[in-house]
Amino acid sequence: MQEIERYRKRAIAQHWWIVVCSILLAITGMFLFLSWFGPAAWWGYSRLVHRIAAVGFVAIPVLYALMNPKGTWAWIKEAFSWGKDDLGWLQSAPTYYFGSDAVPMPPQDRSNTGQKLWMLVVIITGIIFVISGALMWFFKGIVGPGVFQWAVFAHDVAFITAGAMLLVHVILGSVHPRFSEALRSMITGKVTAHYAQSHHGKWYDRIKGGKKA
Amino acid sequence: MAEKAIMYDATKCTACRGCQVACKQWNELEGETTTNWGSYENPKDLSTQTWLKMEFREVGNNGDLRWLFTRRSCMHCTDAACVKVCPTGALFYHPLGFVSYDKGKCSGCGYCKEFCPYNVPRLNTNRGSGLGRMDKCTACTSFGLDRIDNGYTPACVKTCPTGALIYGDRSDLLAKGQARVQQIIAQGYKNAYLYGDKEVGGTHVLYVLEDSPSVYGVVENPKVPGAAIAWQDVIKPLGYVAVGLVGIGLLLNVMVARARMINGKGEK
Numbered sequence: 001m002q003e004i005e006r007y008r009k010r011a012i013a014q015h016w017w018i019v020v021c022s023i024l025l026a027i028t029g030m031f032l033f034l035s036w037f038g039p040a041a042w043w044g045y046s047r048l049v050h051r052i053a054a055v056g057f058v059a060i061p062v063l064y065a066l067m068n069p070k071g072t073w074a075w076i077k078e079a080f081s082w083g084k085d086d087l088g089w090l091q092s093a094p095t096y097y098f099g100s101d102a103v104p105m106p107p108q109d110r111s112n113t114g115q116k117l118w119m120l121v122v123i124i125t126g127i128i129f130v131i132s133g134a135l136m137w138f139f140k141g142i143v144g145p146g147v148f149q150w151a152v153f154a155h156d157v158a159f160i161t162a163g164a165m166l167l168v169h170v171i172l173g174s175v176h177p178r179f180s181e182a183l184r185s186m187i188t189g190k191v192t193a194h195y196a197q198s199h200h201g202k203w204y205d206r207i208k209g210g211k212k213a
Numbered sequence: 214m215a216e217k218a219i220m221y222d223a224t225k226c227t228a229c230r231g232c233q234v235a236c237k238q239w240n241e242l243e244g245e246t247t248t249n250w251g252s253y254e255n256p257k258d259l260s261t262q263t264w265l266k267m268e269f270r271e272v273g274n275n276g277d278l279r280w281l282f283t284r285r286s287c288m289h290c291t292d293a294a295c296v297k298v299c300p301t302g303a304l305f306y307h308p309l310g311f312v313s314y315d316k317g318k319c320s321g322c323g324y325c326k327e328f329c330p331y332n333v334p335r336l337n338t339n340r341g342s343g344l345g346r347m348d349k350c351t352a353c354t355s356f357g358l359d360r361i362d363n364g365y366t367p368a369c370v371k372t373c374p375t376g377a378l379i380y381g382d383r384s385d386l387l388a389k390g391q392a393r394v395q396q397i398i399a400q401g402y403k404n405a406y407l408y409g410d411k412e413v414g415g416t417h418v419l420y421v422l423e424d425s426p427s428v429y430g431v432v433e434n435p436k437v438p439g440a441a442i443a444w445q446d447v448i449k450p451l452g453y454v455a456v457g458l459v460g461i462g463l464l465l466n467v468m469v470a471r472a473r474m475i476n477g478k479g480e481k
Contacts, residue, residue: 031300033452035302038300038301042301042303042317042318042320043317044319044320045344047320047322047343048342050343098466146438149440152327153448160452167459167460167463168459171467175467176466177470177474
């Protein structure tokens with residue numbers, strides 16, 4: 001079966017690198033929400049791990065963006081490109097994702113509306129994480145207690161938002177039957193032409209001429 | 214158990230700082246090297262090694278100079294912001310009402326310091342690694358150095374030569390404090406005030422002041438910060454609900470979709 005390149009190797013490497021950092025960050029930050037994670041933070045070494053993971057979480061995407069500015073910019077632009085097909089997608093999505101074909105889904109580009117929504121969450125909460133985290137790390141005692149207090153608050157709101165959406169991302173991407181090729185594509189970088197056509201019609205039509213994604 | 218408290222009567226204090234020394238001695242805290250900055254007040258700030266310090270204030274009043282003293286240390290709030298935000302459970306309410314802590318559980322995050330309305334807890338946290346530990350007054354209830362449990366009064370109270378510091382049931386001290394304030398008012402100090410009766414749910418360190426708290430530089434109307442309430446009482450419960458609902462929704466969604474698509478008419 002004909003296959004199409006959906007993700008390049010370095011994009012895949014970046015994705016899994018962020019997965020590792022995010023897992024470390026979530027586990028070492030979880031004691032703020034679940035008291036049975038409290039003992040993990042005793043003596044404070046979890047906070048050192050949190051900081052090391054935070055550096056990785058920020059450094060690799062920044063490095064990636066510097067190495068690949070065009071692709072990164074295109075990715076950001078994609079996240080913010082919304083049109084009437086996105087509205088249509090949102091209206092039909094509940095029916096479609098509960099496994100029914102009763103409603104037509106508007107054709108989607110390289111990323112569908114839901115994926116773009118996740119990209120927006122990543123970008124926005126990412127910025128909140130970095131700013132509030134830097135405030136708490138480097139500017140503790142320099143900024144007033146009020147600023148610090150609301151930085152903690154912002155960090156937590158970002159975590160709840162990103163965490164809830166991450167659940168959606170992980171479950172849909174791994175076990176949901178509508179995304180039968182999502183996980184494979186994030187490992188091998190390829191999807192079948194059939195999957196590309198049925199899930200990302202606009203993208204498929206655009207690259208059919210031989211151009212790469 | 215009846216709630217206990219320490220009462221500091223500023224009008225009886227000579228600022229000998231015996232309490233400061235006794236605190237260090239009992240709690241095995243180290244002396245600090247300081248420099249003269251033009252005041253008897255020394256050291257300049259609380260630290261992990263200085264849990265209690267006397268503050269000296271010169272207040273001008275119609276040509277009269279008043280030298281006012283206050284006892285700066287943990288106020289042992291009933292509604293303690295530090296306990297509210299402590300993520301590891303290191304800070305806790307002692308059965309007698311004091312705010313104590315288990316240093317072994319401290320992660321060094323410093324939220325207690327940043328959220329304390331009195332800016333009392335101190336940390337020796339390394340800015341780079343984040344490793345460190347918090348310290349503050351425990352009203353001599355620290356594990357292994359528990360004077361109260363052994364039937365003694367706190368070290369600062371024990372050593373006070375003028376009776377400016379007394380220890381006892383909080384209700385008794387409140388009554389004594391009110392009576393003392395009335396006495397001072399009768400002597401012409403119209404703004405005399407018993408601090409700690411109502412502040413942050415009632416503190417377990419009470420002050421008898423001959424003037425309003427602001428004159429002494431004591432926090433007026435201390436509050437648990439809004440961010441602590443928004444975080445702990447609003448966002449956290451909302452977070453549990455949001456993540457729970459999303460999780461349940463996803464589970465149902467995947468189950469229904471799989472049933473329809475895979476068991477039904479084949480994967481699409």
